[in-house]
Amino acid sequence: MSWTKNGGESRGYHHGNLREALMKAALELIAEKGTAGATFAEAARRAGVSPAAPYRHFRDRDELIAAVAAEGFERFTKALQAGWNEGRPTPVEAYERMGRAYLDFARGNPAEYVAMFETGLSTEAHPALDQAGQRAFGVLREAAEVVVASMPAAGRPPALMVALHTWALAHGVASLFGRSDGSRRKLPMPPEDLLEAAFLVYLRGLGAPGN
Amino acid sequence: MSWTKNGGESRGYHHGNLREALMKAALELIAEKGTAGATFAEAARRAGVSPAAPYRHFRDRDELIAAVAAEGFERFTKALQAGWNEGRPTPVEAYERMGRAYLDFARGNPAEYVAMFETGLSTEAHPALDQAGQRAFGVLREAAEVVVASMPAAGRPPALMVALHTWALAHGVASLFGRSDGSRRKLPMPPEDLLEAAFLVYLRGLGAPGN
DNA sequence: TGTACATCAGTGAACGCGCGTTCACTGATGTAC
DNA sequence: TGTACATCAGTGAACGCGCGTTCACTGATGTAC
Numbered sequence: 001m002s003w004t005k006n007g008g009e010s011r012g013y014h015h016g017n018l019r020e021a022l023m024k025a026a027l028e029l030i031a032e033k034g035t036a037g038a039t040f041a042e043a044a045r046r047a048g049v050s051p052a053a054p055y056r057h058f059r060d061r062d063e064l065i066a067a068v069a070a071e072g073f074e075r076f077t078k079a080l081q082a083g084w085n086e087g088r089p090t091p092v093e094a095y096e097r098m099g100r101a102y103l104d105f106a107r108g109n110p111a112e113y114v115a116m117f118e119t120g121l122s123t124e125a126h127p128a129l130d131q132a133g134q135r136a137f138g139v140l141r142e143a144a145e146v147v148v149a150s151m152p153a154a155g156r157p158p159a160l161m162v163a164l165h166t167w168a169l170a171h172g173v174a175s176l177f178g179r180s181d182g183s184r185r186k187l188p189m190p191p192e193d194l195l196e197a198a199f200l201v202y203l204r205g206l207g208a209p210g211n
Numbered sequence: 212m213s214w215t216k217n218g219g220e221s222r223g224y225h226h227g228n229l230r231e232a233l234m235k236a237a238l239e240l241i242a243e244k245g246t247a248g249a250t251f252a253e254a255a256r257r258a259g260v261s262p263a264a265p266y267r268h269f270r271d272r273d274e275l276i277a278a279v280a281a282e283g284f285e286r287f288t289k290a291l292q293a294g295w296n297e298g299r300p301t302p303v304e305a306y307e308r309m310g311r312a313y314l315d316f317a318r319g320n321p322a323e324y325v326a327m328f329e330t331g332l333s334t335e336a337h338p339a340l341d342q343a344g345q346r347a348f349g350v351l352r353e354a355a356e357v358v359v360a361s362m363p364a365a366g367r368p369p370a371l372m373v374a375l376h377t378w379a380l381a382h383g384v385a386s387l388f389g390r391s392d393g394s395r396r397k398l399p400m401p402p403e404d405l406l407e408a409a410f411l412v413y414l415r416g417l418g419a420p421g422n
Numbered sequence: 423t424g425t426a427c428a429t430c431a432g433t434g435a436a437c438g439c440g441c442g443t444t445c446a447c448t449g450a451t452g453t454a455c
Numbered sequence: 456t457g458t459a460c461a462t463c464a465g466t467g468a469a470c471g472c473g474c475g476t477t478c479a480c481t482g483a484t485g486t487a488c
Contacts, residue, residue, distance in 0.1 A: 172379030195379075
């Protein structure tokens with residue numbers, strides 16, 4: 001059996017894609033035991049590899065987590081872009097759909113979300129992660145600009161402010177009410193609806209058209 | 212010197228208030244090394260006590276963190292109440308002041324805030340903590356009720372929804388932009404101003420009076 | 423096409439360390455009488 | 456007021472465990488010629 005090339009459980013001396021396997025294991029560990037449970041040794045064990053192997057791919061545990069978070073931001077960026085869909089059919093509708101996409105991502109990928117926002121990795125020590133986060137915010141900012149531009153010229157609010165408010169609101173709802181573990185706050189409605197209502201009120205406050 | 216009763220550094224066989232000393236040490240450790248750095252052994256060391264001593268006061272590390280978080284919620288509740296000040300001079304002004312109090316607390320007590328919101332302690336396993344959190348939310352809810360009641364009777368929004376939106380917004384701003392460690396997102400303005408602006412827009416969207 | 427060699431990715435054994443936890447103990451404090 | 460006793464809070468030594476990290480090594484892969 002040892003000669004089977006793609007037999008499934010069999011693998012040769014070389015793992016093939018250990019880097020990805022370690023990142024996957026780290027995500028599982030965060031999901032199961034929280035951020036502190038994601039250790040180098042345990043990730044190696046889950047990937048079926050010796051405890052020294054991870055050092056071929058990551059300098060230390062923080063770098064592994066940072067890689068996970070950065071990949072999370074990549075996918076997050078795409079999810080937001082898909083939700084926004086270049087502002088179609090109307091900016092306000094698209095904006096709300098982007099909000100739903102935000103929450104969908106946070107709920108569907110809780111471990112990634114924790115890695116992205118709650119591990120306390122410094123932006124200076126992990127510039128690639130910082131940039132990935134900024135690209136994600138760039139989608140919010142772009143959307144905010146279009147929404148603002150669709151408003152009456154007199155008294156348009158600054159788009160950056162709108163984008164920051166949007167981010168804060170979505171992140172607040174996601175991290176207070178959108179968790180999948182026991183620390184989630186109870187809510188008499190789906191978090192998506194809560195966020196949509198908040199967007200509606202907020203956009204009305206800005207003076208946005210009905211939609 | 213051993214007979215001095217309150218000599219300062221000297222202490223007898225009994226610590227006197229080890230429970231408080233351990234909680235203080237836990238907060239320092241969270242501030243310095245993050246949530247995972249707060250270990251039982253190190254907290255005991257900082258309190259100047261043997262590693263077995265903490266077991267007289269807390270069943271395990273989680274219970275220590277839960278106690279810290281619960282005390283944080285107590286003080287948080289008081290801070291919000293002080294900001295709200297029973298809605299004086301006007302509900303809207305008081306509401307904004309409460310928002311500032313929220314951020315002041317999060318910024319001034321980052322370790323407590325992390326213990327309260329990011330340790331993932333389950334509400335079922337720590338009912339006292341859950342209740343302390345609900346008391347804090349009670350202040351937001353009360354304030355939201357007064358603000359809603361001050362609005363024109365026609366088309367008043369549900370106060371619970373307003374309170375939840377407020378919480379999400381304040382928590383979002385605090386946890387994205389109000390951190391004191393390297394993971395804080397950069398911002399071209401103080402987070403307090405960002406939150407105040409958000410409140411203004413939101414309240415206008417609700418149809419609240421100018422103030 | 424075959425061979426020699428360099429490079430790469432993972433091995434496995436070892437180590438020191440700090441943590442969690444238990445245990446019989448002991449010094450200090452409170453209380454009954 | 457003094458004494459005996461119970462209770463409480465902290466001791467210190469010990470243990471097993473898992474983690475992080477290093478090391479010389481080796482099997483597999485790629486490449487020059």
